[in-house]
Amino acid sequence: MLPLILFFIFAALCVGGAINLLVQKHPINSALSLIVVMGSLALIYLLLGAEFVAAVQVIVYAGAVMVLFVFVIMLLNAGVEERTEHASRVAMVLGVPGLIIGLGLAVWVVSHLAGLDRIAIGGPMVMNGSDVFGNPQAIGHLLFRNFLLPFEVTSVLILIAIMGAVVLARREE
Amino acid sequence: MVPLSYYLVLSAILFACGVAGFLIKRNIITIFLSIELMLNGVNLSFVAFAAQLKSLDGHIFVFFVMVVAAAEAAVGLAIIISVFRTRETLNVDRVNLLKL
Missing domain, CATH: 1.20.5 (Single alpha-helices involved in coiled-coils or other helix-helix interfaces)
Known part of the structure; x- marks a missing residue:
């Protein structure tokens, strides 16, 4: 039960950060919300038993790569995003329904994968009862x-x- | 335990947000951030399948994806700096010529 609750908390943080990335106008806000996404993804990796990947996610992704991004945003003095005057009207009208259809297709495909058999595809079977996995x-x-x-x-x-x-x-x- | 499909749905949502940002945003840095979001969504499904199949190969793939993403960020941000130097803008709609 506890893993499920933790998963939902971190998944909500992830999705919230991802949507905030889309909504924000200033690149620095988008970069900071991406750091939130990466941090909560690291915690989800811990839930999955991937200790090393979680550590690397925090150190390399949330640490090094995002520092590089923030550094470049500061260096270029990037301001609020400009709107383009001649925006495509077709894209504006069809964008959201297209996104919903695409997401629905992805969810459909994924939910039909859920009954996947537990077959190992190479690599050592490391998880043998103990908590040494990843x-x-x-x-x-x-x-x-x-x-x-x-x-x-x-x-x-x-x-x-x-x-x-x-x-x-x-x-x- | 959390079912595998929950992780995969979360991964799909993150990937879809990345695609949407890539298509909607006009700031070149934000577009780059959306690419990173897509890579993170894919990484999540790698780790989820690794846990499901009890195989560590998925973790290795995530490791390589991170390395490639770091290399891509370094080169991409260098390109952004050089584009900004010549054009004084970050709007991709105004970067429509390869050579000035």
């Missing part, structure tokens, strides 16, 4: 054994991203 030890074991090559490739990706960011943001002489 802890750093198990993740590290998997990451440095089965997924060693993708892990090394990501380091190249990060290196390229850093160099690309430096080159792109450099002031031209």
